[in-house]
Amino acid sequence: MRLAAAQVYPVKSLGGVSVEEAAVERWGLRHDRRWLVLDADGGYLTARRERRMLGVTAVPGAGSITLTGRDGSVHTVGEPVDGPPASAAISRLDRVRLAGDDAHEWLSTQLHQPVRLGWLDDPRRRSVSTSHGGRPGDPLNLSDAGPLLATTVPSLRRLDEWIAEEAAERGEAAPEPLPMARFRPSIVLDGAIEPFAEDGWQTVRVGEIHFRFAERCDRCQLTLIDPSTLIGGKEPIRTLARHRRFDGRTWFGVRLIPLNTGVIRVGDEASAGQV
Known part of the structure; x- marks a missing residue:
């Protein structure tokens, strides 16, 4: 066998990017699923509920991601290392850090509803559930079940x-x-x-x-x-x-x-x- 393709999705449920090489970390590919979208009720939003998410593409950069909408508009968001915490509303994780208001406004326009953008600062704070094959010490990004x-x-x-x-x-x-x-x-x-x-x-x-x-x-x-x-x-x-x-x-x-x-x-x- 050979590796035919690799894909990174920086934001959970948004479009991603094909890469020729990827760094593998214990919690998944580097930059993969480190961000998520929170809805107005504080829960996390996925493309299962809002398919417009698939039309917004996220590309990782050095300490940032660049978002591109279906209308061609582009917005770059830095990792909010000092951003305010917010409930992650996702299993086995208590909080994420929020990006700035400009990111929330841009993404809300793209998705036609009020949302906020959150970032997982340290994937070691979340683990793979034993019900999904995890063992003690297996960390996880924001993927549903596995790295x-x-x-x-x-x-x-x-x-x-x-x-x-x-x-x-x-x-x-x-x-x-x-x-x-x-x-x-x-x-x-x-x-x-x-x-x-x-x-x-x-x-x-x-x-x-x-x-x-x-x-x-x-x-x-x-x-x-x-x-x-x-x-x-x-x-x-x-x-x-x-x-x-x-x-x-x-x-x-x-x-x-x-x-x-x-x-x-x-x-x-x-x-x-x-x-």
């Missing part, structure tokens, strides 16, 4: 085949193949492996970085939204529910926990240990 999500190209190809086959059964034309971006993976692996071989992995190595399998990833309605058009549909959940439904949920990809730190690069050799 990294890994997907594979062969699995996506098989899913696209299933979708095309079912479309033919309904007398419909085959749709365009799904972009991997629907699944928002941290890393994408490709090579001479069977589709969904990742279900049986216990360890993964990319370059010199080693990971431990945490759990398979159950998929939610966020995958139904095209990140380019923001239009929703029935795929891939409809087809996953037919072919990949176990324990009452649908599955695609696996969550990984880093065992050491360092840099991974697109093209790096990769390997996995099976059950």
Whole structure:
């Protein structure tokens, strides 16, 4: 196998950026999911509730992120190291630090509702839940459950085949193949492996970085939204529910926990240990 792609999403549920190399930290890829959007009620907002979030892109910089809206406007926000604390409203974390009012106003305009932008100053203050494969001392960024999500190209190809086959059964034309971006993976692996071989992995190595399998990833309605058009549909959940439904949920990809730190690069050799 090899590392085919890597993606960083600085703000939870906003659009991210593809990178040629990424520093792996114990809590995930550097800059990944260190920010989140808080709604007017103090809860955190995700694209499951507000799909406009997928149309705003965040790109990390040196101590900052640059946000770009669908209207082309750009706003750069520095890490609020001395920002006022606010309740994070997210599991296993008591607070985040708030960015300035200018960031809140810009993002509120983009999302058509009052929001605030929060930053996680130290991911070591949050841990991976034991219910998601965590062990004592496993830190976590603002991801839902695990530091990294890994997907594979062969699995996506098989899913696209299933979708095309079912479309033919309904007398419909085959749709365009799904972009991997629907699944928002941290890393994408490709090579001479069977589709969904990742279900049986216990360890993964990319370059010199080693990971431990945490759990398979159950998929939610966020995958139904095209990140380019923001239009929703029935795929891939409809087809996953037919072919990949176990324990009452649908599955695609696996969550990984880093065992050491360092840099991974697109093209790096990769390997996995099976059950």
